[in-house]
Amino acid sequence: MKIAVxxxxxxxxxxxTALIRxxxxxxxxxxxxxxxxxxxxxESFAISFLDVQMRTVSGIDVAKYIREEQEKRGREKSIIIFxxxxxxxxxxxxxxxxxxxxxxxxxxRKFQKVFNRAxxxxxxxxxxxxxxxxxxxxxxxxxxxxxxxxxxxxxxxKVVFHTKDGTIDAYGRMEDWESELGESFYxxxxxxxxxxxxxxxxxxxxxxxxxxxxxxxxxxxxADFIKAYxxxxxxxxxxxx
Numbered sequence: 001m002k003i004a005v006x007x008x009x010x011x012x013x014x015x016x017t018a019l020i021r022x023x024x025x026x027x028x029x030x031x032x033x034x035x036x037x038x039x040x041x042x043e044s045f046a047i048s049f050l051d052v053q054m055r056t057v058s059g060i061d062v063a064k065y066i067r068e069e070q071e072k073r074g075r076e077k078s079i080i081i082f083x084x085x086x087x088x089x090x091x092x093x094x095x096x097x098x099x100x101x102x103x104x105x106x107x108x109r110k111f112q113k114v115f116n117r118a119x120x121x122x123x124x125x126x127x128x129x130x131x132x133x134x135x136x137x138x139x140x141x142x143x144x145x146x147x148x149x150x151x152x153x154x155x156x157x158k159v160v161f162h163t164k165d166g167t168i169d170a171y172g173r174m175e176d177w178e179s180e181l182g183e184s185f186y187x188x189x190x191x192x193x194x195x196x197x198x199x200x201x202x203x204x205x206x207x208x209x210x211x212x213x214x215x216x217x218x219x220x221x222x223a224d225f226i227k228a229y230x231x232x233x234x235x236x237x238x239x240x241x
Contacts, residue, residue: 001122002043006032006062007051007083012104016049016083019111024119035062045078046122047115049102052084059084063096074210076125076238079118097239125238128197133180135161135170142168146184150211152177152193162211184237186228189216196229197238210240 003020007013013031020029030045032038035057038048048066050059063080070077077097085104099121100114131146144161153160154174161168178187188194188207192215201208204222207215217225233239 001027001047002045003027003029004032004038004043004045004048004050005029006035006038006049006054006059008033008054009051012051012083012106015106016111019106019108020115023112023115035059038062039065044075047079047081047118049081049083052082052086060096063098067096077240079121081114081118124235128184128238135168135172137168137170142170144168146181146195147197149195150198150209150213151195151215152185154191162213164211183228183232183235186225186232188221188225189218192216196232198240199229200240202229 001024003024005013005016005020007016010033013033017029017031020027030041030043032041035050035054039057039062048062050062052059059082063082066078066080069075079099080096081100081102082098083102083104083106087103099118102111102114129145129147132143133146135142135144144163148164150162150164152174153162155169157171158169159172159174159177161170174187174190174193178185178193181193184196185193186196194207194209194215198209198211199207200210202217202225205217205219207217207225209215
């Protein structure tokens with residue numbers, strides 16, 4: 001696991017690095033003194049600790065760059081944890097989907113709790129990437145990774161898997177697939193089963209997914225959908241909204 005620590009204060013960099021190594025001795029920790037250095041490195045990190053206030057390029061600027069690159073390249077959002085002595089930047093932190101916000105001076109117990117949650121999140125994401133289902137299509141058994149499915153559509157006595165590699169027709173009932181796929185998928189309409197990881201926006205009657213399509217969200221299901229989505233996010237699910 002690669003972890004970045006970007007802070008213009010040497011003492012803080014060393015403290016965070018030491019705390020990380022206490023919990024994950026095998027992690028590759030790379031430190032940066034400036035935001036420019038981190039951006040120029042072109043490295044990708046599972047977790048990034050960013051000081052909000054730095055000289056030319058702030059931690060907020062670095063976080064925006066990270067998110068823009070991830071969106072442009074279709075990468076999963078990494079974990080960003082801000083470290084600062086100023087509470088007034090919290091709103092900016094939420095704008096870039098920050099995982100948490102640690103105040104200086106760093107409380108070691110608080111750091112351990114937040115970092116443990118981040119590690120659990122990374123582990124959960126990695127396990128999700130490996131999960132798959134086997135579907136029978138055109139007389140063949142096909143393995144599909146869950147992370148490659150955008151949504152499943154009901155089509156008479158068949159279901160259609162909409163994936164990153166195209167569509168796959170398969171036999172089966174939506175109810176059976178809903179049960180098998182579990183809480184990372186949601187039945188937003190009788191005709192659609194959406195992968196919560198692929199949602200990019202939603203309102204009371206529509207869900208947008210990352211392949212550019214929009215699905216119907218039954219209005220009577222809106223409140224239940226919000227609860228399911230929040231539960232999924234709380235359990236470490238990938239959130240792109």
